Amino acid sequence: MINPFNKFETFGIIANRGKRKKIARTIFEHMLELSERSIGIPNTETENFTTAIDTILANESIRSLCQQQDPQLIEKITIDILDFINNTKKTINKTADPFVKENELKNIFQNSNKEKFQNDWKVVKRYLDDTYSRKEIDPSFYEQEFKNSFENKKLEKNPTQSFESIQEHFIEKWSALIQEKQAKWEQEIIELERRRFCNELFEQIEELEKLQEELEPFTNEISRLWDLSKGKWQSVNFDILNRYAELLKKDKALQDLAEMLGRMRQTEKELEEKSFSTIDIKQQWKLEYASKADLIGIKESDDLSSLLPTETALLADETMQFIFFKKFAEKKLQTFEYQANILSNNEETNKKKEQDEDAQGPFIICVDTSGSMHGTAENVSKTLCFAILKIAIRDNRKCFLISYSTQLMTLNLTDFKTSIDKLIEFLSMSFNGGTDATPAMQEALNLLETDEFRKADIIMLSDFIMPDFELPIQVQILKAKEKKTQFHSLVIGTIRNPTTIKDFNNNWLYDTNNPNSMLTLVKNLKTF
Amino acid sequence: MIQTSTNSFKSLIDEYRNNDMIHLRVNLFVDPMHAKIIETNLQDIEREIEKLEVEVNRIKHYYENINSPAAMDSTT
Numbered sequence: 001m002i003n004p005f006n007k008f009e010t011f012g013i014i015a016n017r018g019k020r021k022k023i024a025r026t027i028f029e030h031m032l033e034l035s036e037r038s039i040g041i042p043n044t045e046t047e048n049f050t051t052a053i054d055t056i057l058a059n060e061s062i063r064s065l066c067q068q069q070d071p072q073l074i075e076k077i078t079i080d081i082l083d084f085i086n087n088t089k090k091t092i093n094k095t096a097d098p099f100v101k102e103n104e105l106k107n108i109f110q111n112s113n114k115e116k117f118q119n120d121w122k123v124v125k126r127y128l129d130d131t132y133s134r135k136e137i138d139p140s141f142y143e144q145e146f147k148n149s150f151e152n153k154k155l156e157k158n159p160t161q162s163f164e165s166i167q168e169h170f171i172e173k174w175s176a177l178i179q180e181k182q183a184k185w186e187q188e189i190i191e192l193e194r195r196r197f198c199n200e201l202f203e204q205i206e207e208l209e210k211l212q213e214e215l216e217p218f219t220n221e222i223s224r225l226w227d228l229s230k231g232k233w234q235s236v237n238f239d240i241l242n243r244y245a246e247l248l249k250k251d252k253a254l255q256d257l258a259e260m261l262g263r264m265r266q267t268e269k270e271l272e273e274k275s276f277s278t279i280d281i282k283q284q285w286k287l288e289y290a291s292k293a294d295l296i297g298i299k300e301s302d303d304l305s306s307l308l309p310t311e312t313a314l315l316a317d318e319t320m321q322f323i324f325f326k327k328f329a330e331k332k333l334q335t336f337e338y339q340a341n342i343l344s345n346n347e348e349t350n351k352k353k354e355q356d357e358d359a360q361g362p363f364i365i366c367v368d369t370s371g372s373m374h375g376t377a378e379n380v381s382k383t384l385c386f387a388i389l390k391i392a393i394r395d396n397r398k399c400f401l402i403s404y405s406t407q408l409m410t411l412n413l414t415d416f417k418t419s420i421d422k423l424i425e426f427l428s429m430s431f432n433g434g435t436d437a438t439p440a441m442q443e444a445l446n447l448l449e450t451d452e453f454r455k456a457d458i459i460m461l462s463d464f465i466m467p468d469f470e471l472p473i474q475v476q477i478l479k480a481k482e483k484k485t486q487f488h489s490l491v492i493g494t495i496r497n498p499t500t501i502k503d504f505n506n507n508w509l510y511d512t513n514n515p516n517s518m519l520t521l522v523k524n525l526k527t528f
Numbered sequence: 529m530i531q532t533s534t535n536s537f538k539s540l541i542d543e544y545r546n547n548d549m550i551h552l553r554v555n556l557f558v559d560p561m562h563a564k565i566i567e568t569n570l571q572d573i574e575r576e577i578e579k580l581e582v583e584v585n586r587i588k589h590y591y592e593n594i595n596s597p598a599a600m601d602s603t604t
Contacts, residue, residue, distance in 0.1 A: 141589045145582060165578030169586075172579075 004075045008082040013089050014047045023049075023085075028078045030057055031066045048186050049085050052194040056081060059198065061205045080201070088193040092186055099182055102131070106178065110171050114163055117146065128174075136177060142170050244386040244427060257384065280348045285341045293340035302328050306335035361455045362398030363388070364444045368462030370405040370435040376512045377492040378431045381461045384490075388459075389413055389423065400447055400456070401426065404440035405433035435466040437500075438473055445476045448485060457486040463493035464500045477503050530584050534577050541574050 003009070005024035012020045023046060026039045039057070043050045056062065066074060105127060112120040125139045134140075146167075148160040298308065311333050314324040327333045365388060367381050385401065392399035392413055401411040403426055411422045437460070447453040469477070477487060489504040491497070494513055501507045549570075552563045 138586075138589065141586060145585065161578035161581050162575070165575045166582050168575065169579045169582040 004079060005082060012086055014085060015045060019045055024082055027053060027081055028074060031074045034066055048183055048190060052190045055194060056198060061202055084197040088190055091193060092189050099178055102178055106174055137173055244383055282346045282348060283343055284346060286344045288340045288342050291340035292338040294338060295336055296339050297337045298334055299337040300332045301335045302331040302333055303335045308334045362453050364400045364447055364453060364456050364458045366440045366444055366460040367403045368435055369403045369431040371432045372435060372463050372465050373431045377463055380492050380510060382427055398452055400453060402440045402443050404437060406436060408439055408443060437466050438470055441469055441473055445480060448480055459488045461490045461492060464491050464497040466500060468499050469503060474503055534581050537577050538574060541570060545570060
């Protein structure tokens with residue numbers, strides 16, 4: 001599983017990796033649980049960011065968003081807060097540190113010794129008198145203490161402290177004052193940045209609410225809209241989306257048609273056989289007779305190394321030798337029988353076959369936007385495209401829209417955020433120009449070569465008043481069909497052009513003159 | 529009271545240093561490197577005690593000057 005906060009945890013510039021991980025998790029869980037308490041990490045661990053984080057999380061708008069209990073949305077808000085922390089820290093680092101000189105002066109005095117003291121102390125005392133009130137640090141007190149240490153008044157009752165001890169005490173007090181000032185300065189910057197971030201966040205939340213209303217016909221996934229709400233959409237007119245949504249609501253048959261076209265690929269779920277080879281290693285005891293581990297008996301053989309002494313005795317007499325040779329030739333010499341149990345590893349290869357169900361496939365829609373489509377055909381094809389794209393977004397399916405007349409316009413709806421304005425542009429444009437379907441089909445065929453759309457089906461919406469596809473395209477279509485790609489044509493007009501539609505697997509007609517045409521079409525699709 | 533206690537602690541450290549630790553560097557059973565650590569630790573303790581004394585003096589100084597024109601309060 002991908003860690004959504006990995007960027008902050010790995011490359012964040014506050015604290016160390018472990019603490020950054022803790023901060024990210026705490027913010028996320030805090031929002032998920034709708035906790036009203038502080039995040040509970042001390043300011044020292046978050047480099048003064050705890051107060052700012054608590055203020056952001058306590059905000060009503062954020063809390064109301066978190067009430068939707070959408071982990072993806074909460075993840076996105078957490079990432080935004082983490083980005084705010086990182087960016088603010090960058091701003092602090094970039095801003096000139098106003099305490100550099102004071103720190104330098106402190107370091108010089110820290111390394112000072114008794115010989116250099118007089119000169120260094122004069123500068124330090126003047127600086128402290130000008131910068132701090134006596135309430136904060138009193139140089140005259142330390143001056144007296146240093147003086148006493150030099151005079152080395154070793155009184156019985158009240159001996160003085162060493163120069164080094166007084167110097168250390170003084171440096172500690174001074175460092176604490178500098179740290180306090182530095183923390184205050186950092187917190188002021190953080191507070192300033194927090195206000196700016198909160199304003200942006202509230203604007204984004206307002207934008208989100210608007211988008212939620214305007215893009216309701218498209219998606220209700222608030223986490224998707226959160227990314228979208230970062231863009232400036234004020235200039236974009238979303239009315240057109242609502243208009244087509246209304247059209248779609250009125251025309252139930254058109255909605256059904258889109259659903260049917262969307263399901264085409266689903267009905268053809270491919271079952272792919274995948275074979276897996278597994279190697280199992282089994283241990284077992286194996287008997288080995290060649291190894292002389294255990295003596296188990298006597299047998300007849302020609303194994304001279306295991307001969308019984310009685311057999312070798314035959315060789316002692318010349319006449320008896322022949323009996324030995326006979327037995328040897330017949331493998332009937334009496335020999336010891338040995339055996340050994342050896343543990344051996346056996347490899348077994350198993351082949352399995354698994355059936356893999358294909359997920360919902362992507363689709364490519366080619367829409368004719370030529371002048372001949374103007375009027376009812378234009379409205380029908382736009383509404384149908386709108387409906388199909390809506391299904392694609394709803395089902396998280398990859399979808400590619402190619403509109404063509406004399407020029408091509410392509411729209412990859414895989415990324416909803418970047419394509420919504422192009423979709424509005426498509427729905428707003430008026431259809432004109434001549435028809436040239438070849439480049440559109442070529443583009444669709446090229447897309448089939450990509451991994452993303454390898455298993456896509458192609459749907460072409462047109463009146464098909466156009467010449468045939470060129471021969472190379474027809475060959476490519478045939479090749480794609482062999483790879484199980486389905487080509488559907490939906491003729492929006494009055495007549496089918498048999499020479500063009502012959503290249504498609506399925507052809508349907510939407511007769512613009514017949515008011516019941518859509519219902520007939522849906523019926524045909526359902527029986528398909 | 530505090531000064532008396534700290535003084536007695538300091539005397540104890542001095543006594544320890546001057547009597548028990550005098551042969552530390554030439555002790556057969558002590559590595560000279562470790563002897564240095566022991567000496568530094570003793571010195572640090574003594575310094576911490578002295579810093580406590582300075583802190584007491586500081587509080588005393590603020591207390592004595594509470595009504596002075598500088599209008600100082602103890603910040604401790």
